Amino acid sequence: MASLERHQQIIDIVQQKGYESVSNLCKTMKVSAVTIRKDLKFLEKAGKLYRTHGGASNTNPFITDRPVNEKETMQTAEKKAIGKKAATYITQDDSIIIASGTTMLALAREIQPQQKLIVITAALQVASELIKHNNVDIMQLGGIVRQSSSSVVGRYAEEILQDFFCSKLYLGVDGIDFEFGITTSNSMEAQLNKSMLGVVQRVIVLADHTKFGKRGFSRICGLQDIDEIITDKGISPAIVDQCQRLGIKITIAD
Template structure:
């Protein structure tokens, strides 16, 4: 197992458990405790965890993995969620996408649908099947080569954790566009506080996406239900649809439905 693979595995374990024990991690990864200690020391130097006596703990209220380490978590659920969300987006609509692993899957799903509808259209129809406005560099990179999609990228300062652009330049662009639908990935959904993310600058941009859209779709796997993160995006009254997996607790489904939100569980 390479160092990168070990680090990914350690961060996955930490995200799931909230803490790591050196001996237990060494057994799970089939390496020596000394190797695990070195790995944890290096990850702590990068501020990706906090070292403790005999192990490590996660940072913060709700632990944030860099996007490159999160891509494999709940992968099948996220792909099903993305496919269901793509079904809710009509041809020719203007779609806003914030950053994250689930919205990245949504971008791929809508690109496939847009490509299919473009092939079925008469040759003389040259208009894009879809317009996507995003502040996520990785989503923009994937969609830029798709001729059936018009891609609009906000300006801003890139956050290395999530590849999202934030700041006044981002706000300036979003203030000049009108969206049919905003599809938002989140880090937490609380029945009282609404939807949240780890960083206030990302939260403010996601909030602006929601404000510029006629309808708002939140896409998130059920592990985020009942979880809180540092920065609030908006309350439940700012959401129209939640697309999640079948693991969503019945009480949360009832709370969202009572708030007038359509729940799609796949």
């Protein structure tokens, strides 16, 4: 197969699937991984696709910060499904941390506690949503309020966390990259999230399918530092396969 023909076939596959791995492209094209990686490098420079860890994507992996009111209008059905599934993990007399983000707000809206629940949160909207439940004790972290996310960040929030330990952390992210890890677009938020990781038994990432293959400015942690990802049915089967090969538990919400 000539290189021009191979390049066009790679472009067509990536455009159709959204993501394709190097290994699958090798099988399809019957060429080596070295050749495919050279092809992907050439096509990325030509603006035809984006290289990711172990493959290629048709969407830009680099993200920018967006206002929370804009994010709320995006993937609303997916976030609701993810939030509903995540809420089923809450047990009797549980204590949890809910980080910031619109998927965290979707989770808060799905929580209907039958028994006592303690919630520590950085998100003002999450606290506002949960305050209507008489059997929910809310600890609102204090600090600098980020207008773009309606959540707090900073040293005061990080220091408060040192006095507590919770069963699980629900973490919202801006990007999940198999090489770079779990990311957000704000460095102070990433630092607070790192502090949250240290005071919980389980870390559960809530992320719709558009977050995979994306990179935010600031790294929160590696994929090995999380216990589970809850996502929606729009996720690519290729990404699910890659998660499973890496030993990452991934749950798809209906």
